Amino acid sequence: MKKxxxxxxxxxxxxxxxxxLSSGTEFFSPLxxxxxxxxxxxxxxxxxxxxxxxxxxxxxxxxxxSGLSVSGLILQAILKNPLAESYTLGISGGAxxxxxxxxxxxxxxxIPVFAFAGSLISIFVLLSIGxxxxxxxxxxxxxGIMLNFIFSSFSLLVITLLQKERFMEAVVWFMGxxxxxxxxxxxxxxxxxxxxYFVTWLFWKDLNIFSLGEEKAATLGVDPExxxxxxxxxxxxxxxxxxxxxxxxGFVGLVIPHAVRIIVGADHKKAIPxxxxxxxxxxxxxxxxxxxxxxxxxxxxxxxSGFFGGLFFVLILLKTTRKQKW
Amino acid sequence: xxxxxxxxxxxxxxGVEVLHNINFKLEKGKFMGVIGPxxxxxxxxxxxxxxxxxxxxxxxxxxxxxxxxxxxxEIAKNISFLPSDIEIAYPYTVRELLLMARYPFASQVADFxxxxxxxxxxxxxxxxxxxxxxxTIFQLxxxxxxxxxxxxxxxxxxxxxxxxxxxxxxxxxxxFAFLDMLKEYQNRSSLxxxxxxxxxxxxxxxxxxxxxxxxxxxxxxxxxxxxxxYEILEKVYHTSVLVYPHPISGKPYVFGVPDEWKKLTKRKT
Numbered sequence: 001m002k003k004x005x006x007x008x009x010x011x012x013x014x015x016x017x018x019x020x021l022s023s024g025t026e027f028f029s030p031l032x033x034x035x036x037x038x039x040x041x042x043x044x045x046x047x048x049x050x051x052x053x054x055x056x057x058x059x060x061x062x063x064x065x066s067g068l069s070v071s072g073l074i075l076q077a078i079l080k081n082p083l084a085e086s087y088t089l090g091i092s093g094g095a096x097x098x099x100x101x102x103x104x105x106x107x108x109x110x111i112p113v114f115a116f117a118g119s120l121i122s123i124f125v126l127l128s129i130g131x132x133x134x135x136x137x138x139x140x141x142x143x144g145i146m147l148n149f150i151f152s153s154f155s156l157l158v159i160t161l162l163q164k165e166r167f168m169e170a171v172v173w174f175m176g177x178x179x180x181x182x183x184x185x186x187x188x189x190x191x192x193x194x195x196x197y198f199v200t201w202l203f204w205k206d207l208n209i210f211s212l213g214e215e216k217a218a219t220l221g222v223d224p225e226x227x228x229x230x231x232x233x234x235x236x237x238x239x240x241x242x243x244x245x246x247x248x249x250g251f252v253g254l255v256i257p258h259a260v261r262i263i264v265g266a267d268h269k270k271a272i273p274x275x276x277x278x279x280x281x282x283x284x285x286x287x288x289x290x291x292x293x294x295x296x297x298x299x300x301x302x303x304x305s306g307f308f309g310g311l312f313f314v315l316i317l318l319k320t321t322r323k324q325k326w
Numbered sequence: 327x328x329x330x331x332x333x334x335x336x337x338x339x340x341g342v343e344v345l346h347n348i349n350f351k352l353e354k355g356k357f358m359g360v361i362g363p364x365x366x367x368x369x370x371x372x373x374x375x376x377x378x379x380x381x382x383x384x385x386x387x388x389x390x391x392x393x394x395x396x397x398x399x400e401i402a403k404n405i406s407f408l409p410s411d412i413e414i415a416y417p418y419t420v421r422e423l424l425l426m427a428r429y430p431f432a433s434q435v436a437d438f439x440x441x442x443x444x445x446x447x448x449x450x451x452x453x454x455x456x457x458x459x460x461x462t463i464f465q466l467x468x469x470x471x472x473x474x475x476x477x478x479x480x481x482x483x484x485x486x487x488x489x490x491x492x493x494x495x496x497x498x499x500x501x502f503a504f505l506d507m508l509k510e511y512q513n514r515s516s517l518x519x520x521x522x523x524x525x526x527x528x529x530x531x532x533x534x535x536x537x538x539x540x541x542x543x544x545x546x547x548x549x550x551x552x553x554x555x556y557e558i559l560e561k562v563y564h565t566s567v568l569v570y571p572h573p574i575s576g577k578p579y580v581f582g583v584p585d586e587w588k589k590l591t592k593r594k595t
Contacts, residue, residue, distance in 0.1 A: 080415050082416065212426070213413075218377065219407035221401070221430030261417060267422045
């Protein structure tokens with residue numbers, strides 16, 4: 001990796017963390033943050049804000065942003081489609097349906113399991129329609145976006161019918177929101193997400209080969225059927241955890257891999273670790289904006305990421321249709 | 327020695343049979359061209375040979391072994407495939423693309439070895455690609471791109487290369503440059519080649535053997551002199567043609583005839 005791009009990513013990470021630590025109803029200067037870290041007992045009030053609120057929230061934002069980016073990168077390589085990600089393919093929607101089922105049945109502790117099951121179901125639906133009808137990658141994407149609407153509308157409907165009082169909470173959550181993350185899920189998340197990232201990075205060559213298309217991949221020695229489903233399941237697991245933490249945060253998985261390819265190139269050896277850090281930093285910044293931009297109201301982070309991500313999506317769409325890349 | 331053999335192959339996609347009872351043998355070091363009208367099953371034949379299509383009747387033998395019994399990885403060490411109209415979706419550099427072809431030889435998780443880099447380097451210098459190494463595939467012209475994709479196939483160090491219309495979008499200069507390079511590898515390292523070529527005259531000049539497909543069956547197979555005959559071509563392609571020897575190579579050369587000239591011509595072969 002070129003030194004400048006490494007430096008750029010590192011600076012982004014540091015800036016996002018400092019921004020997240022210092023911003024809020026109470027502004028802490030970087031110097032003050034340092035003092036709180038050195039002698040926390042002198043700053044009881046500030047310590048609580050920093051360690052109980054801001055740090056867990058930054059950690060949660062980082063995990064969600066990096067997870068969505070890594071799963072986006074996997075999906076884009078496996079399906080050879082630069083516009084693929086868990087949101088545009090309906091996988092996030094499937095996860096939300098799983099979560100809605102989990103909430104209704106009262107199994108709050110195993111929400112991620114329900115989310116994982118939901119994302120697997122939506123992958124299955126997408127692929128079985130996609131392969132039986134031999135859909136082009138553009139049509140597959142359209143199908144995915146529709147699946148996302150169907151799944152998330154249905155789960156919102158179910159939640160509203162059964163627990164009316166939680167309607168607003170559910171709406172906010174469906175827009176993508178880090179305010180109300182479940183701290184039990186946040187505690188278990190690293191044990192699934194970090195190994196998931198590691199496995200993805202360990203098999204970076206697979207993703208390179210797959211991204212040339214299934215036919216070429218087969219003739220380069222990848223068993224396309226067996227491995228494809230393992231990769232999709234991994235993307236589903238990561239997505240499931242991210243949706244369990246933060247709801248439907250759209251377009252991060254699309255924008256970050258694209259940005260990363262511009263910075264470090266398409267080779268997955270570099271693109272995977274870069275996506276983890278750039279994606280994590282991006283969502284930390286977006287979430288900090290979301291909770292400070294209209295104080296004292298906290299808006300869902302999905303509004304910020306959706307705004308910038310959607311804008312970016314349109315730009316890519318204009319560029320790719322001109323070059324007819326899909 | 328026979329490198330590739332089709333035994334009673336009936337093959338197709340999703341339950342629709344495209345090829346019917348195909349039998350042929352490709353000798354080691356030979357260049358076989360597959361020709362035939364649109365939709366006659368040329369690509370299906372190549373994809374069956376490359377183990378991309380895996381549901382078919384009959385058997386495909388590579389060096390006497392059924393390819394269904396050979397793992398993808400093992401096949402990739404011996405056979406490389408260039409699909410038609412390959413679209414690369416991401417901005418990989420030429421260097422990265424060439425290294426990818428060492429995938430079947432490399433460890434699943436570790437980085438590529440010194441040998442992999444050396445093989446890439448030797449192909450790069452033989453094919454004069456060093457100027458392009460750090461460019462992305464999006465920055466190449468059609469001719470350069472096709473040359474890189476052929477180099478990628480050769481980095482696999484194959485005994486057999488399968489090419490689906492490799493010269494389709496190239497101008498006449500790049501068409502000849504591409505096939506000359508291929509021919510050089512055929513002669514130098516007794517590479518075997520199985521290629522779909524749309525252009526009958528290119529096929530005639532470069533191939534040792536031709537296989538003419540018509541509606542999914544072999545119409546005729548043999549040397550270009552045996553296959554490119556007007557009575558055969560007119561029957562298969564449903565158009566009037568004239569066949570004369572190429573003034574230099576002496577190989578058959580096929581001329582199509584527009585309708586308005588047909589009444590003026592007298593048949594010659």
